[in-house]
Amino acid sequence: MARRTRRAARQGLPCLGLPCLGLPWLGLALLPWAVPPAAAPPGGCPSACYCVATPELVQCRYESLDEPPRELPTSVHNLSISGSNLSVLHRDMALQGLPALRTLDLSHNPLRSVAAGLAGNGLRELDLRNNSLQRLTSTELLSLEAQGLRGLRVWLGSNPLQCDCALRPLLTWLRSSAARVPDARSLQCSKPPSLRGTAVLRLRPEGLGCSADEGGEAGQLETASYVFFGIVLALIGIVFLMVLYLNRRGIKRWLHNLREACRDQMEGYHYRYEQDADPRRASAVGTPGL
Numbered sequence: 001m002a003r004r005t006r007r008a009a010r011q012g013l014p015c016l017g018l019p020c021l022g023l024p025w026l027g028l029a030l031l032p033w034a035v036p037p038a039a040a041p042p043g044g045c046p047s048a049c050y051c052v053a054t055p056e057l058v059q060c061r062y063e064s065l066d067e068p069p070r071e072l073p074t075s076v077h078n079l080s081i082s083g084s085n086l087s088v089l090h091r092d093m094a095l096q097g098l099p100a101l102r103t104l105d106l107s108h109n110p111l112r113s114v115a116a117g118l119a120g121n122g123l124r125e126l127d128l129r130n131n132s133l134q135r136l137t138s139t140e141l142l143s144l145e146a147q148g149l150r151g152l153r154v155w156l157g158s159n160p161l162q163c164d165c166a167l168r169p170l171l172t173w174l175r176s177s178a179a180r181v182p183d184a185r186s187l188q189c190s191k192p193p194s195l196r197g198t199a200v201l202r203l204r205p206e207g208l209g210c211s212a213d214e215g216g217e218a219g220q221l222e223t224a225s226y227v228f229f230g231i232v233l234a235l236i237g238i239v240f241l242m243v244l245y246l247n248r249r250g251i252k253r254w255l256h257n258l259r260e261a262c263r264d265q266m267e268g269y270h271y272r273y274e275q276d277a278d279p280r281r282a283s284a285v286g287t288p289g290l
Contacts (some may be wrong), residue, residue: 002235046071056100060084068095080105087116087132104164107155109133114140120147127155128247129183134162135192136167144180156185160190 021250045051046069049060058076060069062083072079077100086109099252103125133156144152161167178184178201187200195203209221244251264274 001211002051006280011233043071057080066093074098075100077101081109082106082127083108084113085109088112091267123156124151125153128159129155133159135167135239136170136173141169144173152180154181155183156181157186159187161200163195163198163200163208164192164209167200167203168205171200171205171208174201194202 014126019159044224045058046060048063048065048069049058051073053056056073056075058072058078059080061080063081063085065081065086068085072095074097076098079095079098079101082105086106089106091109095101099122101123104123105127107127107129109131111128111133113133114128114136137290143149144154161170174181181187185199185201189198189200189203191196207239
């Protein structure tokens with residue numbers, strides 16, 4: 001060993017106080033520090049979740065997630081992201097690339113809207129209970145009628161539904177597809193106060209009013225229509241007043257003639273009344289032979 005050390009020193013090889021094992025052995029010794037660790041294989045369990053038995057069942061409950069985990073396994077069949085901070089789900093989130101997904105639990109989140117076509121085809125159960133949904137838009141409802149989602153069942157209970165004209169698409173869809181919403185009969189209005197606690201299925205679409213602060217886009221559109229109609233009526237009134245002002249002399253003459261005609265007519269009625277009330281004329285009419 002000392003002879004090998006002296007040979008390495010004559011060749012200019014540093015040994016750093018350790019026995020020189022030769023250049024090939026030195027490369028093998030430094031290989032673990034030179035090569036980075038291999039990345040985790042795709043399809044593993046996300047760090048914020050736990051997988052039950054296999055990656056096909058992933059639960060990310062009460063993890064305060066602002067969006068679905070990016071590293072979800074593509075083979076996941078049942079996914080639960082309940083009790084988190086999901087407020088808006090967009091098309092570009094991780095839920096799009098899950099072709100095997102069949103059950104999606106998004107309950108107990110502050111969800112305000114769900115992007116159309118969110119989970120793709122093949123989804124069978126979607127749990128949206130205990131969220132902040134006030135309505136489902138026509139675009140979102142249309143996505144539920146896609147060819148691969150005809151058998152999808154949706155839970156919507158315990159959401160603060162706002163029963164105004166913007167709820168009409170959802171009400172129409174519930175009546176035509178009540179079997180696809182198992183808790184449809186338990187859905188109740190949260191706003192306005194006059195309808196609070198009323199069952200949604202007992203409402204009539206034509207009875208849902210709109211206002212600028214309650215009807216969303218539909219209410220704003222109706223308000224704008226009323227404003228436009230009022231402006232048109234105001235313009236018509238201004239034009240009419242201008243015509244009256246420009247023809248004030250002719251109108252004044254016409255009113256004078258009308259007044260004279262009315263006075264002559266009233267004088268004629270008064271004269272005939274005096275003639276009929278005269279007693280001498282009445283006695284003369286009663287004794288024609290005298």
